[in-house]
Amino acid sequence: MVRPAGSGRAGGETTKQRGPREGAATRPASRGARAERLAPYVLVAPAVLIIVLLRLWPLVLGVNFSFTGDGELNGTPVGLSNYLELAADPLFHTSLRNVGLLVLLLPVAVAIPGLLATFIYLRVPGHRVYRSVYFFPAVLSPVIVGAIFNLMLGFDGPLNAALGAIGVGPVDWLGDPGISMFTVVGVHVWATFGMALVVFLAGFSTLDTSLLDAARVDGASLRQVIWHVIIPSLTRTIQFVFVTTMIGMLTSMFGLLFVMTSGGPEGSTYLPEYYIWHQQGQMNRPALASAASTVLFVVMLVVGLLQITLLRRTGRQD
Template sequence: MKRAFSKKEWREAGAGYLLLSPTLFVLLLFIIGPIVFAIFLAFHKVQLLGTTTFQFVGIDNFQRMLEDTRAKIALWNTVKYVIIVVPCQTMLALVLAATLNAGLKGQKFFRIVYFLPTLTSSTVLTLIFMWMYNQNGLINHFLKAIGLPTYNWLGDPDIALNAIMVMNIWSTAPFFMVIYLAALQEVPDSLYEAAELDGANALQKFWYVTVPYLRPVTSFVVIMGLIGTFQLFDQSYIFSSGSGGPNNSTLTVVLLIYQYAFKTLGTMGYAAALAFALAIIILVATLLQRKFSKEESLY
């Protein structure tokens, strides 16, 4: 039989919840509330401008995705972006961190230089790269100077998304580099000493000691990368002026959600359904990554 709470225990519990109430209020108002409301919208046809109306349509919004050609294109662009960017930014971050941790001369200076892209606004970085990719931009001027033909980097549907990928790999890798750099400080020197006694060279020590030891950190970096890349919006929006062009080549799921939510009348419910579907995709991708990666260190 469970013991009844004393008056003192009730007072202590009440005081605890009273102190937590501001945080709980913010959590309910700005996180849980919007999530519940978005799920509600996903099953309705919504008209927010003028007279607000909510018409229950069941799963019609989700069935519409199967027939929406632009939704399929946006999903494919997003998946392709994730598959390429996440491994590249993870490997680049690990290599940069290992290089800075090797005790090279001037490593403090290079740590600052490598981290600068992370401190710069995403919008500013996008505008800089748009200037570089422009037909009269830095890259074409360089190609012209060495006698190579110039290229329309932003206007070619086969290249536009790749241009965004390069920019994001360059700008996000330094953030994950700092995480790897902190983890590298914790690798025991005894592991490297044992590897040296076995005749391992620098590359072998990196591959057989450093990489396995950092597996839990890599799992975290990959999960954060998955969540971030699936939510690509601002770079795609700025590159294409909100259209997802050229020829839908930079259209992502989040950009499509924005277009349906704020650019097309009467499709707010469909946009909420797309957002809900994207959340499920991110959740499944994260769970699969955790399942197929070994979370614990080998040592």
């Protein structure tokens, strides 16, 4: 009976000796788990800091500055005076109407690179050459693009000469208020759709080829393949291209507008971006320009959220 008792005490002592070792072993494990949980935040922190310092903080300062005055009232709070002035400015109304025109033309600006990317993905004859040619305009400066199309679209330019050869009268592409905005938007789409084309091609790399093979076996036409297979599979890519294309139209057309029309004729090609530059650089009214910038930011935010919401609903219905 003594041996079992002794052996039991020895076992108890052994158990007590193992306890501290196990506790010491769990400490590094808990530290490692804590470090693992903190690692994503540490990696994201520099990017968040850059966004806050270079994006959000200047945005807050700009919004605050939009409630101050210009000229003699520089730095003096004026409440909503700048926004009320924008609401009464016909030129700003024109720029907002042109934003509505851009929204209406946006599906066309997205469909063009989408269809071209589809043809390249399906390996139509010469698809390698087309890929290089289509992307080439994206590397050109807007100033160069504007200068080239000023020559081509001039009243006595080669395009009107070609139209005259087939019996069509000359068109004032850049001087007619009714068509000048369409002309500039068309040039912008031509100059920038190469980037959207690359995004679509990247999206095609994630496409399940077995779906295309099954559609072909079932005898689906090209239109049916695009509508029922490709578009539902690239919903997220299409959402991204829609939003980035809209942002580009609202914030990256200044160079073309400045070179091709300078906001004319009769202010018909004004966009909020060009209006902001005019108020800041020509009229020396930075507070009013800040108010217009704030309105532009809100417009971009609302349009972007509406686009994402509509595209998500469409994707769910499909």
